Structures are given as structure tokens and as C-alpha cells.
Amino acid sequence: MADTTLDTPAVTRKPRRIRWETIGDHFVLILGSLLMILPPLLALTTASHDAVTIHREGIQLGLGDDLGKNFNAAMFEKGGFTQTVDGTLMLMNSFILGIGFAVGKIIISMMAAYAIVYFRLRFATLAFWVIFTTLLLPLEVRILPSYEAIQKLGLTNTYTGLIVPLIASATGTFFFRQFFMSVPEELAEAARIDGAGPWKFFIDILVPLSRTMIAAIFIIMFVFGWNQYLWPTLITTDESFFTLVRGIKQIVLTYTDSQIPEHGQALALAIVAMIPPVAIVIFFQNWFVKGLTESDK
Amino acid sequence: MAQVSLEGIRKVYPNGFKAVQTTSFTIQDGEFVVLVGPSGCGKSTLLRMIAGLEDITEGTLKIGDRVVNDVDPADRDIAMVFQNYALYPHMTVRKNIGYGLKNRGTPASEIAAKVEDAAKMLNLTEYLDRKPAQLSGGQRQRVAMGRAVVRDPALFLFDEPLSNLDAKLRNQMRIEIKALQRRLGTTAVYVTHDQVEAMTMADRIIVLNAGRIEQIGTPSEIYHNPASTFVASFMGAPPMNLIEAEASDGQVRLNGYDGLMPAPQAVSGPVTMGVRPEDVELDENGSVSFQVDILEELGAHRLLHGTLADQPFTVMVGKDHSVHTGETRITLKHDALRLFDVETGKVL
Amino acid sequence: MKRAGFDTIWLPVALLLPQLMIIAIFFYWPAGWALQSSFFLQDPFGFGSTFVGADNYTSLLGNDQYKRIAWFTVVFSILVTFFSLAIALLLAVKADKVIRGARSYRTLLMWVYAIAPPVAGFLGILFFDQSTGPMTKFFGLFGWEFKLGVDYNATATAMIIVAVWKQIPVNFIFFLSGLQSIPRSVREAAMIDNRSSTRRFWDVTFPLLAPTAFFLLIINITYALFDTFGIIDALMKGEPGNNPMTLVYKVYLDGFRGNDLGGSSAQSVVLMALVLILTVFQFRLVERRIHYT
Numbered sequence: 001m002a003d004t005t006l007d008t009p010a011v012t013r014k015p016r017r018i019r020w021e022t023i024g025d026h027f028v029l030i031l032g033s034l035l036m037i038l039p040p041l042l043a044l045t046t047a048s049h050d051a052v053t054i055h056r057e058g059i060q061l062g063l064g065d066d067l068g069k070n071f072n073a074a075m076f077e078k079g080g081f082t083q084t085v086d087g088t089l090m091l092m093n094s095f096i097l098g099i100g101f102a103v104g105k106i107i108i109s110m111m112a113a114y115a116i117v118y119f120r121l122r123f124a125t126l127a128f129w130v131i132f133t134t135l136l137l138p139l140e141v142r143i144l145p146s147y148e149a150i151q152k153l154g155l156t157n158t159y160t161g162l163i164v165p166l167i168a169s170a171t172g173t174f175f176f177r178q179f180f181m182s183v184p185e186e187l188a189e190a191a192r193i194d195g196a197g198p199w200k201f202f203i204d205i206l207v208p209l210s211r212t213m214i215a216a217i218f219i220i221m222f223v224f225g226w227n228q229y230l231w232p233t234l235i236t237t238d239e240s241f242f243t244l245v246r247g248i249k250q251i252v253l254t255y256t257d258s259q260i261p262e263h264g265q266a267l268a269l270a271i272v273a274m275i276p277p278v279a280i281v282i283f284f285q286n287w288f289v290k291g292l293t294e295s296d297k
Numbered sequence: 298m299a300q301v302s303l304e305g306i307r308k309v310y311p312n313g314f315k316a317v318q319t320t321s322f323t324i325q326d327g328e329f330v331v332l333v334g335p336s337g338c339g340k341s342t343l344l345r346m347i348a349g350l351e352d353i354t355e356g357t358l359k360i361g362d363r364v365v366n367d368v369d370p371a372d373r374d375i376a377m378v379f380q381n382y383a384l385y386p387h388m389t390v391r392k393n394i395g396y397g398l399k400n401r402g403t404p405a406s407e408i409a410a411k412v413e414d415a416a417k418m419l420n421l422t423e424y425l426d427r428k429p430a431q432l433s434g435g436q437r438q439r440v441a442m443g444r445a446v447v448r449d450p451a452l453f454l455f456d457e458p459l460s461n462l463d464a465k466l467r468n469q470m471r472i473e474i475k476a477l478q479r480r481l482g483t484t485a486v487y488v489t490h491d492q493v494e495a496m497t498m499a500d501r502i503i504v505l506n507a508g509r510i511e512q513i514g515t516p517s518e519i520y521h522n523p524a525s526t527f528v529a530s531f532m533g534a535p536p537m538n539l540i541e542a543e544a545s546d547g548q549v550r551l552n553g554y555d556g557l558m559p560a561p562q563a564v565s566g567p568v569t570m571g572v573r574p575e576d577v578e579l580d581e582n583g584s585v586s587f588q589v590d591i592l593e594e595l596g597a598h599r600l601l602h603g604t605l606a607d608q609p610f611t612v613m614v615g616k617d618h619s620v621h622t623g624e625t626r627i628t629l630k631h632d633a634l635r636l637f638d639v640e641t642g643k644v645l
Numbered sequence: 646m647k648r649a650g651f652d653t654i655w656l657p658v659a660l661l662l663p664q665l666m667i668i669a670i671f672f673y674w675p676a677g678w679a680l681q682s683s684f685f686l687q688d689p690f691g692f693g694s695t696f697v698g699a700d701n702y703t704s705l706l707g708n709d710q711y712k713r714i715a716w717f718t719v720v721f722s723i724l725v726t727f728f729s730l731a732i733a734l735l736l737a738v739k740a741d742k743v744i745r746g747a748r749s750y751r752t753l754l755m756w757v758y759a760i761a762p763p764v765a766g767f768l769g770i771l772f773f774d775q776s777t778g779p780m781t782k783f784f785g786l787f788g789w790e791f792k793l794g795v796d797y798n799a800t801a802t803a804m805i806i807v808a809v810w811k812q813i814p815v816n817f818i819f820f821l822s823g824l825q826s827i828p829r830s831v832r833e834a835a836m837i838d839n840r841s842s843t844r845r846f847w848d849v850t851f852p853l854l855a856p857t858a859f860f861l862l863i864i865n866i867t868y869a870l871f872d873t874f875g876i877i878d879a880l881m882k883g884e885p886g887n888n889p890m891t892l893v894y895k896v897y898l899d900g901f902r903g904n905d906l907g908g909s910s911a912q913s914v915v916l917m918a919l920v921l922i923l924t925v926f927q928f929r930l931v932e933r934r935i936h937y938t
Contacts, residue, residue: 058777145675186383227761
């Protein structure tokens with residue numbers, strides 16, 4: 001008796017319906033994915049054609065024969081767009097900006113956040129507000145005076161002038177402050193009883209503890225630094241300091257100027273400008289998402 | 298090993314909150330003292346002042362013969378076990394236990410040996426190379442203990458170390474901690490809000506309420522002779538019954554019952570009468586009527602909840618008694634009755 | 646601050662010093678300087694400057710071109726914010742629902758975050774190319790002769806589309822993580838209470854997502870105002886001419902190409918005020934956010 005009642009549901013189960021709703025969901029998602037992925041992808045296929053084809057016919061769906069040639073020319077030939085630099089140098093400058101900015105920002109903001117959170121300082125609140133006011137005004141708003149300042153300091157066309165002013169904001173400090181606040185109080189107390197002074201606690205406990213956070217913030221800051229455009233445009237006029245993104249302007253001019261139809265090379269360089277930040281975001285997706293959603297809260 | 302003495306210790310927070318009122322007591326060498334009280338009573342503040350994690354507003358704190366008011370926590374020769382264990386999540390068990398020794402410049406070989414010893418004592422040997430996240434709650438607790446033990450300190454401080462464990466593990470660890478402390482003979486101060494822990498582990502209990510000491514005594518003294526209604530109702534589960542009664546002519550009267558117990562001649566007027574639930578006997582010929590509303594079966598015991606002269610009252614009887622709801626008669630053991638001042642709550 | 650903070654003085658000071666110095670030199674000094682020079686008229690040949698009081702501001706407010714740019718900035722910000730939020734929300738809701746391929750969809754929908762705005766603008770040039778661009782051909786189907794960089798409306802449309810495209814990933818990531826942080830039990834309770842998934846979305850999911858949406862609103866407005874510089878610069882192909890532009894672009898144009906330091910500084914100050922208002926608004930919302938959780 002019990003057996004039959006147990007079996008009934010299986011017997012009378014409705015035949016598997018086609019889940020129209022699920023199919024609809026997937027349809028929307030595939031459409032969205034195509035919207036996001038097609039433009040860069042078509043840029044890549046187009047970059048595999050010779051300049052004349054691109055100039056005449058525009059975007060190419062299929063792969064052509066000139067991919068290697070275009071990338072080669074873009075990376076290693078001087079004077080494609082600029083007279084004195086090749087893509088390799090710009091790539092290197094991009095890495096210097098991305099990594100220099102991310103590392104500098106992490107070090108400086110971690111130290112400041114540690115000082116604010118873990119020390120009994122009379123002026124801690126003041127320091128907090130002095131630092132956090134910078135969150136209010138992005139660099140774009142104060143671009144002109146910042147440029148003047150750099151000029152007065154003679155730091156135009158230097159890596160210092162390129163990187164350091166970008167660090168002058170509190171995003172990283174704010175992020176680490178939030179994280180340090182969430183670290184259990186007892187950890188610092190246990191360390192004190194274990195005889196660790198403030199510096200030792202920072203190096204032995206807090207920094208290793210923040211590894212994931214550091215990774216997450218590094219990714220975000222690297223992408224942010226790499227993608228800087230306005231600031232490098234102003235501060236670097238010497239082509240040997242051009243980053244790839246800064247060079248986009250030259251790429252655009254080349255592309256739109258029909259006198260020098262180096263379209264394939266221009267596209268190849270634009271793609272090179274995309275690859276490192278895109279790769280780091282895709283490969284370290286979880287850290288990146290964590291960093292992004294937790295830092296902006 | 299050391300004696301700890303607090304002389305006129307007081308704590309006022311910068312915002313004006315008086316966490317601990319002027320307090321003095323001495324903890325003997327090798328003694329296990331439990332500070333117990335409800336949350337916010339100042340017990341943790343007191344412990345943290347002993348640890349040096351909190352400044353002492355006023356008074357003198359001595360560990361051994363040394364005044365340590367201004368001594369850094371690391372130099373007080375203490376070890377502390379925290380409620381959430383405060384293990385360093387990125388270090389292995391071995392490193393967690395050895396970190397304090399390393400900071401004191403102990404040679405590596407000596408650290409290794411001491412960590413091994415501590416691990417053996419706490420059954421942690423096979424977990425030495427794991428990280429805290431890979432351990433169960435009980436094992437983490439043991440690591441926290443190991444970190445304290447390995448230092449061979451003069452004083453152990455425990456800040457509610459068992460409250461994150463489940464009931465079964467808590468009972469087991471209670472015994473282990475007590476046994477360990479006995480074996481090592483190290484003075485220990487233990488903070489808890491759990492009166493069972495206080496009763497079972499302490500050589501002496503200090504009951505705190507609102508920043509003040511209510512009573513200091515052995516578990517038995519605290520239980521049988523509570524100094525106030527606060528202690529009477531805080532210690533013991535179920536708590537002591539507190540009944541409002543009248544004293545006059547050397548007798549305690551309660552709504553129609555005369556001569557429940559003798560009262561001091563000097564006392565007259567309203568009083569609070571206290572009796573432990575187990576100091577009441579069911580007795581057909583008993584003089585007092587008890588209305589039973591709810592029976593609670595605890596296995597070894599049964600609790601009878603109801604009213605006595607319209608006031609809530611609980612009786613505990615052995616499992617062999619047959620019990621039923623409704624009206625029943627009881628006898629109160631005369632020598633177990635206590636009288637408290639209605640105003641101050643202090644024992645009379 | 647932690648309850649048992651360290652008491653040392655020199656170490657925290659040393660730790661704070663680098664950050665404070667950088668901020669002083671590259672933030673407070675320039676910001677103060679902008680405020681000051683907004684009251685001066687700079688000689689275009691660099692021979693000193695004259696105090697002109699609020700003249701830079703009044704001439705700004707009387708300038709029709711500036712008004713037009715301000716108006717474009719408002720329309721641009723509203724459209725970019727609205728469309729990028731709406732599309733991202735739709736995608737996030739769907740990505741949260743599907744089980745198969747959820748991770749792949751997430752990757753595909755978020756990676757564009759890493760593309761620099763001017764690079765996105767460059768891709769825009771490719772797609773809106775006057776003779777060969779597929780988008781140009783698409784608009785041609787509706788009888789719109791799309792001339793990027795020539796026709797004001799066409800350029801504005803291209804800027805909005807590229808700016809929306811670039812911003813979808815950020816919104817998507819936040820919406821998705823907001824959706825995923827809604828407790829399972831709440832969803833299950835809603836499923837028992839209501840069989841219509843659409844009603845469930847508007848009655849339960851959306852209100853719980855509201856804090857995220859408020860927060861994103863500010864983020865998106867900030868993005869539209871400032872971070873789109875690269876897109877705009879690329880799409881106008883270096884020829885401001887009659888092309889639409891945002892207020893930030895105008896600051897850049899006047900300050901660096903027009904050499905009108907006073908006017909540009911006044912514009913900077915106006916922008917700073919705008920950002921301050923937004924931030925105050927944001928802080929109030931953040932307070933609200935706390936109540937939600």
C-alpha cells in the first residue's frame with residue numbers, strides 16, 4: 001500500500017515540457033553577449049586585412065592574410081603613426097603606468113589606512129577627512145590646475161608626473177580602511193600579547209591577511225591606470241612616453257586621415273591596447289568582481 | 298606563577314561611561330577565578346585591563362610583585378584566549394602557536410620543541426601543518442589554548458573562550474581547560490556569562506553587576522549563600538525563587554501563611570524570601586499550597602512551574618516523584634530559606 | 646579606529662605622510678589654485694593676470710555655447726545612465742536565473758569593462774564609419790543619412806551608443822552581485838506567495854535591489870560626466886567644430902587649446918560644485934542603504 005502511493009507521483013509525472021521561459025532567458029543573454037563581444041571581435045578580424053581593403057570596404061567578417069604583418073608593423077616599425085616610437089615601446093609604457101600606478105597606490109593607501117584604523121592618533125579624524133575629501137573631486141574636474149602644478153614642478157614627460165598625481169585620490173585608502181575595520185579586533189590584541197609591535201603586526205599579520213584584497217585592488221587599479229587617457233594626453237607630449245591608450249589619438253587620426261591609410265596597423269595597435277587589461281579581468285574574474293563590488297560600497 | 302592583585306581599580310571610558318567601579322581583590326597563586334555576570338557588567342573590561350589591552354583609569358594592578366599598570370601586554374607575562382580565538386588565519390597551527398615565542402627571540406629549535414610539547418598536550422600533533430580554516434571549532438579552540446600554554450606564562454586570561462562551541466563540545470572543553478590549568482598550576486582568570494561554567498570551573502567566583510562586585514566566594518558559597526537577589530537569580534538554573542513576603546514579630550508571613558521561617562527581630566515590613574527550587578519538597582501534609590501550571594521533564598529531574606500565593610514559583614523534584622498539574626502541597630526546607638532586603642536586594 | 650589601538654606616534658605619522666604629501670601637492674594645491682584663478686583674467690601671452698571678480702562666472706552663464714554644452718551634458722548623462730542601467734538590469738536578471746552557462750555569460754558580459762574609453766570610441770569610429778560602417782548602413786535603412794563628426798545629432802547618437810555599451814559591464818556586475826546577495830529564503834518565500842515571476846520581480850526582487858540601483862545611478866552619472874572623455878574625444882576625431890561635447894571636454898578645450906585659463910578654471914569650479922552636490926546626494930543615499938540591510 002505504502003509502496004504504491006510512493007510510486008504514484010513518478011507514474012503520473014507530466015511529460016517534460018519545453019521551458020520556453022528558459023529559452024527566452026538564454027536568447028536575451030546570447031544577444032547581450034554578442035552585443036558585447038562582436039565589436040572587438042570584428043576589430044580583430046578586420047585587422048587581418050590589408051589597408052586598402054579596410055579603407056574601401058570597412059569591417060571584415062572573415063579572417064584575412066595580413067594579421068601577422070599588421071601586428072608586426074604596429075609593434076616593431078617606427079613611424080607608423082608617430083615618428084619615433086613603435087608599439088613595443090608604447091606597450092612597455094602602458095605596463096609601467098598600469099603596474100606603477102597599481103603598486104604605488106596599494107602601498108601608499110595601505111599604509112595610510114593602517115595608520116588611520118590601528119593607531120590612537122589625535123589627528124586621525126582630521127587625516128581621515130583630508131584624505132577622503134579627495135573622493136569628491138575626480139582628476140578630470142581639476143585637470144587644468146593639476147597640469148599647471150605638474151608643469152611648475154617640471155614633471156611633464158616623466159613617469160613620476162604621469163603616475164603620482166593619479167595616486168592622489170582616496171579610493172584605495174577607503175577600500176583598505178573598510179577591510180581593516182572588518183578584521184576582528186582580537187587579532188591585533190592577540191598579536192600584542194604575542195609581543196608583536198605595530199610594524200611587525202602590519203608585516204606579519206595584516207599584509208598577509210589582505211592578500212586577496214590586494215590582488216583584487218591590484219586588478220582594478222591596473223586596469224584603471226592602463227586605461228588612463230586624458231592625463232597622459234596632457235602630461236606626455238614626448239612620444240617616447242606615450243602609452244597605447246594615449247596613442248589611440250594618433251591611431252584615430254591616422255585611421256580617419258585617408259592620406260596615410262594604415263588602417264590594419266591602427267586596428268592591430270588598438271587590439272594590443274585591449275589585450276592585457278581584458279586578459280587580467282577575465283583570468284582573475286572572481287578577485288576582480290570582489291574588488292569592484294566591495295570597494296565601491 | 299603569580300598572585301594578581303587589584304587595588305582600587307576603576308575604569309571610565311572617554312565618553313564618560315563608567316565600565317568598572319572602584320574594585321579591589323586578590324587572586325592567589327595557582328587559583329582559578331571566574332568573573333561572571335550579564336553582558337555589560339564590566340567583566341571583560343576588567344579582564345582586558347589585566348591583559349593591558351585597556352588603560353586603567355585609576356588604581357594599581359600587580360602581577361606577582363610587579364606593578365604593571367603601564368607595562369605593555371607583551372611584557373606582562375600573560376597569555377590570553379579570546380572568544381573568537383583570534384588565530385592568525387594565514388599561519389599554520391605550528392606558526393600560530395610559535396608566533397609569540399618567535400617575537401621574544403626564542404631560538405628556533407626551542408620553539409619547535411615547545412610547540413611539539415604543547416601540541417601533544419592538546420592532541421594537536423597531526424594538525425600542526427594545517428591552517429585554522431581547515432580545523433573544526435573545537436580544534437581551533439585547542440590551538441588558541443596551545444598558543445597560551447606554549448608561552449608558559451604567569452597568568453592565563455580567558456575571555457569567554459567556549460561561547461562559540463556547541464553544547465557538547467563546551468562541556469568537554471570545560472573539563473579539559475580545568476584539568477590543564479590544574480596540571481600546569483598557572484593562575485587563571487576566566488570571564489564568562491554562563492553560570493554553569495562559573496560554577497564548574499572556578500575555585501572562586503566573582504559575580505559582577507553594572508560594574509560592581511556583587512559577591513566573591515567559592516561556587517558553593519555563592520550558590521547557597523547568595524549575597525543579593527541579583528546573585529540569587531543569576532546563579533543557578535533554574536534560579537532561586539524570590540517571593541515577596543512580610544516580616545513581623547520575628548516571623549516571615551506570606552499571604553495567609555504564618556511562620557514560614559524565623560526572621561531577625563530587627564526586621565519588620567516587606568522582605569524578599571529566597572528558596573532554591575530543589576529545597577522544596579512535595580508533601581501531602583505540607584503547610585503551603587502550590588498551584589502547578591506546567592511540568593517540565595528534564596530526565597533526571599522534573600521542574601514544576603506554577604504559583605505560590607499568586608507569585609511565580611518553581612519546584613524541582615527527582616525523577617521518581619509522580620507529579621501532576623493542579624493544586625499540590627509543599628514544604629519549604631527551613632534552613633535553606635534566605636531573606637533579602639526589598640530595597641537594596643542585599644541579604645539580611 | 647580599533648578599540649585597542651597602538652599608541653606610537655612616529656610610525657602612523659610616517660605611514661600617513663606619503664599619502665598626505667601627494668594629496669597636498671596634487672589635490673589641494675591645484676584645487677585651490679583653480680578656485681583662485683577662476684577670479685582672474687589670464688593674459689593669453691602669459692604676461693600676468695588681472696583680478697576680474699566673478700566676471701568669468703557671469704560670462705560663462707551668459708555664454709550660449711556653454712549653455713548648449715551644459716544642456717547636451719544633461720541629456721547625454723540621462724540617456725547613458727538610463728539605457729546602460731536598463732540593459733544591464735535585464736541581462737543581470739536573466740544571468741541570475743539561468744543555471745547552464747551562467748559563468749560563461751558573466752564573463753562575456755563583463756569583460757568589456759577592461760576596454761579603455763578611447764579604444765571603445767575608436768571601435769565606434771569603425772562601426773559608424775561614414776561610408777563603410779555597419780551602424781551607418783543600419784541607420785540608412787530608416788532613411789537617416791548618418792554622418793559621424795559632421796552631423797550634430799549623428800555624432801551625439803554615436804557617443805551615447807558607445808558610452809552605453811562601455812558602461813553596461815559595470816552595471817551588470819553590480820546588479821548581478823546585488824541579485825545574488827538576496828537571501829535564498831526570501832526568494833523561496835516569494836515563490837510560495839506569488840506564482841507570477843514578473844510580479845515577484847517587481848514586488849520583491851526590485852525593491853531589494855533598489856539600494857544597488859540608487860548607488861549605480863550616482864556611479865553612472867559620474868561616469869557620463871567624466872569618464873566618457875575618451876569616447877567623446879575619439880568620436881569627434883580631433884575636430885571639435887560643431888560637434889556635441891560634455892562640460893569636461895569644454896574645460897579641456899578652453900584650458901588647453903583655447904588658453905582661456907580663467908574661463909576654464911571657472912568651469913572647473915562649476916564642475917566641482919556639481920560633483921559636490923552629487924556626492925552629498927550620494928552620502929544621503931548611502932545612509933539609506935544602511936537602513937535597507
